[in-house]
Amino acid sequence: MKPRVRIAPSPTGFLHVGVGRTALYNWLFARRHGGTFIVRSDDTDLERSSDEYAEDILEGLRWLGLDWDEGVEVGGPHEPYRQSLRLDRYREVAEGFLGEGKAYRCFCTPAELEKRREAAMAEGRPPGYDGRCRAIPAEEAAARTDPFSTRFAVPRPGETVFADLVRGEVRIDHGNIDDFVILRSDGSPTYQLASSVDDVDFEITHVVRGEDLLSSTPKHILIGEAMGGPPIAYAHLSLLFGPDGKKLSKRHGDTALRAYRERGILPEAMVNYLALLGWSPGEDETIVPRQVMQDRFDLGAVSRNPAIFDAAKLEWMNGVYIRNLEAADFLERTLPLVEEDLGRELDGAEVARLAGVAPLIQERARLLTEVPEQVRFLFVDEVPYDEASWNKVMKTEGVGEVIASALDRLTVLPEWTTAAIEETLRAMLEEKELSARKGLQPIRVAVSGSSVSPPLFESLESLGRTRTLARLAGVAARL
RNA sequence: GCCCCCAUCGUCCAGCGGUCUAGGACGCCGGCCUUUCAAGCCGGUAACACGGGUUCGAAUCCCGUUGGGGGCACCA
Numbered sequence: 251m252k253p254r255v256r257i258a259p260s261p262t263g264f265l266h267v268g269v270g271r272t273a274l275y276n277w278l279f280a281r282r283h284g285g286t287f288i289v290r291s292d293d294t295d296l297e298r299s300s301d302e303y304a305e306d307i308l309e310g311l312r313w314l315g316l317d318w319d320e321g322v323e324v325g326g327p328h329e330p331y332r333q334s335l336r337l338d339r340y341r342e343v344a345e346g347f348l349g350e351g352k353a354y355r356c357f358c359t360p361a362e363l364e365k366r367r368e369a370a371m372a373e374g375r376p377p378g379y380d381g382r383c384r385a386i387p388a389e390e391a392a393a394r395t396d397p398f399s400t401r402f403a404v405p406r407p408g409e410t411v412f413a414d415l416v417r418g419e420v421r422i423d424h425g426n427i428d429d430f431v432i433l434r435s436d437g438s439p440t441y442q443l444a445s446s447v448d449d450v451d452f453e454i455t456h457v458v459r460g461e462d463l464l465s466s467t468p469k470h471i472l473i474g475e476a477m478g479g480p481p482i483a484y485a486h487l488s489l490l491f492g493p494d495g496k497k498l499s500k501r502h503g504d505t506a507l508r509a510y511r512e513r514g515i516l517p518e519a520m521v522n523y524l525a526l527l528g529w530s531p532g533e534d535e536t537i538v539p540r541q542v543m544q545d546r547f548d549l550g551a552v553s554r555n556p557a558i559f560d561a562a563k564l565e566w567m568n569g570v571y572i573r574n575l576e577a578a579d580f581l582e583r584t585l586p587l588v589e590e591d592l593g594r595e596l597d598g599a600e601v602a603r604l605a606g607v608a609p610l611i612q613e614r615a616r617l618l619t620e621v622p623e624q625v626r627f628l629f630v631d632e633v634p635y636d637e638a639s640w641n642k643v644m645k646t647e648g649v650g651e652v653i654a655s656a657l658d659r660l661t662v663l664p665e666w667t668t669a670a671i672e673e674t675l676r677a678m679l680e681e682k683e684l685s686a687r688k689g690l691q692p693i694r695v696a697v698s699g700s701s702v703s704p705p706l707f708e709s710l711e712s713l714g715r716t717r718t719l720a721r722l723a724g725v726a727a728r729l
Numbered sequence: 730g731c732c733c734c735c736a737u738c739g740u741c742c743a744g745c746g747g748u749c750u751a752g753g754a755c756g757c758c759g760g761c762c763u764u765u766c767a768a769g770c771c772g773g774u775a776a777c778a779c780g781g782g783u784u785c786g787a788a789u790c791c792c793g794u795u796g797g798g799g800g801c802a803c804c805a
Contacts, residue, residue, distance in 0.1 A: 260805050295805060360803060367802085374730045377801060399803050417734070426732045426801075434803040441805045465733055465800040488735075489798070523741095526754090530742050534753035553742075556798060560740050563755040573768075614767035624766095643765095675764090690764040702766045 253285035253455045256321070257311075258445065260292045261303040264506040265310035267498065267559065268460065268490040271524040275487060276458045277316040278525070278547035288452060289321035290331040294444050299334075310507045313517050315540070320452075328452045333444045340439035343447050343477060344400050344432050352476045353432060355391040355398040356383040378428025400433035402442075402472065410468035415456070415485035415549040422468045430469055446470040450479035458485040458549065461556075485549045488528060488556040495558060503559050510564070514587075514618030516575075519568040528553045537570055569616035580612045581605050584621045591622030592629055600629060607712045610704045624704060628712055633699035633721065643691045643701055648684075650729045652692050655682065657722045666715045672707040696725040 257273040259265070280287035289311065293299045308323065320326030330336065347353035356379075358366075367377045383391070384403060391398070408424040432443035439447075449457060449470070457470075464486045474482060492498045498505045510520060522538055530553075531538050531546045572580065581604065588604060589595050596604060604625060611624050627633045643649070659674045679689045694706050697718060703709060710718050 258805095262805075292805065298804085356803090358803095363803080371730070376731055378731095379802095401803095420733080422733070428801080431803050436803080438803085440803070445805085460799090461734065462799055463805095486734085491798085493740080495797075527741065532743085534743060536742085536754045554735060555741090556735065557742095558740060560755070563741070566755055569768085613769095616767090639765095672764095679764095686764045694765060698765095700765090704766085706764055 251455065253280060253283050254288065254453055255280050255285060255456050255458055256288040256290055256449070256452065256454055258290045258292045258448070259307050260295060260298075261300060261307060262295060262298040263303055264508055265307045266505050267507050267510070267524070268505075269307075270310060270314060270507045270520075271490065271527060272459060272487055273311055273316050274314065274521060274524050275529070275547075275549070275552070277318075278543055279456065279458060279549060280319075281544045282547045285455075286319045287316070288326070288331070288454070289318040289323075290448060290452070291322050291333065292441065292445060293332055293334045294337075294439060294441065296334060306508060310511075313507075313511060314521055315517060331452075333439075333448065336444070336448070337439065339451070340444050340447055341433065341437060344439070344443060347402065347432070347476055348400060350476075351388065351403065353400050353402050354384050354386070354388070354429075355394070356401045356429075356431070357386075357391075357394065357396055357398045358383060359397075376426070376428070379430070381429045384429060397435040399431045399435045401429040402432050402469070402476075404429050404469075404472060410471055412467065412471060412484060414464075414467075415458075415483055416552045417464075417486055417554055420464070420467070422465065424468070427468055432473070442466065442469050443473065446473035447477070449482055450474050450477050454482055456483045456485065456549075458487065461486045461488050485552070487552065488554055490527065491556055491558050493558060493560065498559055503561050512619075514620065515564065515568050516571045516583075516618065519564065519571040522571070523564045523567050527557045527559065528555075537567070565616045572612060572615050572618070575612065577605075577609055577612070581608050583618060584608065584611075587618060588622045588625060588629075591626065596629065603628060603712050607704055607708060610708055614704075627698040627700075627703070628709070633697075635695070636700040639695050639699070639701035643695045644725070644729065646688075648682075648688075649692045650726065652678075652682070652684070652689055653696060653722055653726050653729065656693050657719060657726060660710075660715065660722070661719060663715075666711060668707045668711045671710050675707070692725075693722070697721050 255276045257269070257276050259269055277287050279285070289308070291304060293304070311318070318324060320328070321331045344353060348355070363379065366380065370377050379401065383401070404424050404427050406424040409421055410424065411419065411421040414420050430442055431440050433439055446469070448454075467484055467486075471482070490498055492503045504510065507520075511517070518540070521540060525538065525543050526536070529547070529551060531542060532551070575583070585596070585601065585604065607625060607628065611621050615621055615624070655678050656675065659678055660671070663670055663674055675690065675693070679686060682689065690706055691701060694703050695701055697713060698709065
């Protein structure tokens, strides 16, 4: 049977990188086995849900290239794929349970429950529900008119044992699971109910999700069994943490996938990095093409260790992916960023100039967002001078002479090409007996505004003679 | 408090009883290259948490300790 897997995010926040990884593993598993990848929206919590978040999540999945076969937006045989549209179905299942004695009405009020929970904690007893309303005869309960929630009657004594695909056998004694609420007193379903019902109804075969849900898995299995659904295989992925070993947070490595996109991370690099955060293709490979992932992905080979999200490695990997881009592709992804940075569109000639220097930038960028700052000096009328660079390079002996000499030579240079520029400036170095460092850095700072820039001769050619001379002259006057 | 999960370099991953004086990648350090910065190349640093078993033989299996994480809601 072809596997059917799903990712079921709640639109209560921007797409989390951990959810992104879980989605990727689901997608890889589906693609590897010719299965179906489903995206559904667990939006029962209408208070905290928003369209903005819902859109961000789908956008993030698309950005990662995780196309889904069924679900939100694309539809499918089990529509709708939004829990908020299936409320009647959950109620129907819960009522069925009630009729079969698999669930019961609980008349305890939230205040009472809270008080008992505190008391239990204080006495060192388990804080879960004590099951007292289970003793109320069904007819008596049905006749009552005060508000009630619906609780699942967990079989006890009992034990749920399942073979987790990444963790192996997991057994949990029902003594550790209370009779959990499946329908709130307002008739709305809890996550436990809605999610489990959907998994059965959508014919999910494998649930691949975060380890945070490991301990509630028995509840989901129990509901599935009560519905008479076929057994579902589970795989629990370890969680992701920030560099300090604590939860991923704004301070330590962003939680939102979009933050990385905005920072200039390529989706290909993100996918590669995320895939390797808990999984290995087998050999000691680091740069792994998506096709290879699809061919080799195996849940059984997924690591049980929690993983720390290491932005430094991601950025290194991003640099590798940037360098591997086709020149035209790099230009295409870069142009909008440059234009945004400049606050205007580039004209045809300028685009051609950008294309000319792009390969030089591509070689040294780790993030797409570094590109605009590296080429900015080529497209503005005046460059601001970086103070540290100026102080370091322009205040030494003989700088004025270098600038003046370069100005002379470049003014009369017959043709404005990289080769010609290099030739005359090197001749200048020789004539003045200067090291390249001594003689060229002042020109670099004068023209680019910084001691760090793309290669000099190419930069001058791209800048053009007029601007180059103007900048040199400006600096000469300022010295 | 109770339940569950996890434990190899700072980080990610390899190792699934002998081939481990533990391998790869990032990072870090040093060198080469060099017009700056990168990139590239070369080299180095660095780990089997601890204690018991099992075994002729444990990083690999079992138990315990410690440490980390998750869960115990009318949140998802």
